[in-house]
Amino acid sequence: MSDFTPLRSVLYMPSSNERALEKAKAIACDGLILDLEDAVAPDAKPAAREAAAAAAASGEYGRRTVTIRVNGIGTQWHDDDIVAAAQAGPAGVVVPKVNSADEVRALVAALEKAGAPDHTRLWAMVETPEAVFNVREIAAASDRLAVLVMGTNDLVKELYAEHVPGRAPLLTSLSLSLLAARAAGVAILDGVYNDVKNIDGFLAECQQGREMGFDGKTLIHPGQVEGANTAFAPSESAVEDARGILAAWEEGKGSGVVTYNGKMVENLHVESAERTLSIHEAITALGV
Numbered sequence: 678m679s680d681f682t683p684l685r686s687v688l689y690m691p692s693s694n695e696r697a698l699e700k701a702k703a704i705a706c707d708g709l710i711l712d713l714e715d716a717v718a719p720d721a722k723p724a725a726r727e728a729a730a731a732a733a734a735s736g737e738y739g740r741r742t743v744t745i746r747v748n749g750i751g752t753q754w755h756d757d758d759i760v761a762a763a764q765a766g767p768a769g770v771v772v773p774k775v776n777s778a779d780e781v782r783a784l785v786a787a788l789e790k791a792g793a794p795d796h797t798r799l800w801a802m803v804e805t806p807e808a809v810f811n812v813r814e815i816a817a818a819s820d821r822l823a824v825l826v827m828g829t830n831d832l833v834k835e836l837y838a839e840h841v842p843g844r845a846p847l848l849t850s851l852s853l854s855l856l857a858a859r860a861a862g863v864a865i866l867d868g869v870y871n872d873v874k875n876i877d878g879f880l881a882e883c884q885q886g887r888e889m890g891f892d893g894k895t896l897i898h899p900g901q902v903e904g905a906n907t908a909f910a911p912s913e914s915a916v917e918d919a920r921g922i923l924a925a926w927e928e929g930k931g932s933g934v935v936t937y938n939g940k941m942v943e944n945l946h947v948e949s950a951e952r953t954l955s956i957h958e959a960i961t962a963l964g965v
């Protein structure tokens with residue numbers, strides 16, 4: 678049995694929204710980000726902090742990977758958010774606008790000082806030009822850092838860019854972040870798609886994210902979960918091909934190269950096929 682944890686669909690929700698927190702217990706997403714930052718008005722932040730901590734500690738979200746997104750470093754809420762999140766012990770503490778490896782190390786020290794359990798990992802958001810330039814060091818700065826999360830709304834804002842189909846203005850930032858995540862061996866999640874009613878646009882962006890190599894997508898609406906779950910899982914044909922590649926390799930044992938369906942298969946293709954099957958098995962084991 679693989680210890681791979683699927684993160685195909687990771688849904689943000691305002692921690693100030695009681696109804697959303699309750700509803701999330703029945704949403705088929707792989708992960709939740711209980712937000713204290715952008716989705717929560719300043720007056721509502723203290724109550725939202727309590728609600729997020731209670732929800733994360735409740736154990737009522739089943740198999741879902743539950744995280745809390747704190748307010749950014751240097752804001753008036755950040756220190757209290759870190760303490761509350763560390764003590765609630767979610768799977769992850771998501772920190773927006775992380776700009777350097779030094780910030781990662783300081784965040785890890787703060788989480789540990791506040792008593793975060795070992796299973797509470799740091800998820801760092803990449804959403805500024807400075808972060809993109811430093812992303813390789815950010816991704817490798819601490820063993821507690823488990824996930825990079827693209828903040829594409831902030832990136833578009835900081836770049837004076839526009840949200841366009843195909844995301845040409847963001848491709849450099851997305852690719853550099855992916856390279857950094859893979860070099861450091863951490864997971865990476867694509868940014869959100871704001872136009873919640875545009876299903877075709879959303880599915881096209883999921884496919885793009887999957888093809889680039891993202892592990893999953895961050896989401897803002899329950900209606901986006903199913904599309905992300907499908908897009909970021911190996912397709913039926915990918916699973917069939919993976920099995921075929923392994924069978925062809927087994928049959929040609931001893932030779933360094935075989936063919937499957939007319940295509941060359943070498944050891945590296947076998948490793949990819951094994952990865953595909955282990956992801957498929959982990960998703961199948963979820964039973965959803």
Ligand SMILES: CC(C)(COP(=O)(O)OP(=O)(O)OC[C@H]1O[C@@H](n2cnc3c(N)ncnc32)[C@H](O)[C@@H]1OP(=O)(O)O)[C@@H](O)C(=O)NCCC(=O)NCCSC(=O)C[C@H](O)C(=O)O
Pocket residue numbers: 688689690691696697698700701712715716773804827828829830831832868869873896897898899
């Ligand atoms: C985007 C929304 C404001 C839309 O809200 P609304 O118009 O109320 O949607 P619906 O009427 O279609 O909602 C239907 C029901 O689903 C529930 N719902 C909606 N969204 C969520 C959610 N995210 N999680 C759980 N449940 C949700 C509604 O309560 C309705 O339930 P019911 O009343 O029982 O029918 C809204 O979807 C929303 O607030 N989304 C999350 C916004 C958010 O968290 N934003 C912050 C992160 S995005 C970001 O910026 C990332 C990054 O920092 C960057 O820079 O890119």
Ligand SMILES: [Mg+2]
Pocket residue numbers: 715773804828829830831
């Ligand atoms: Mg942001």
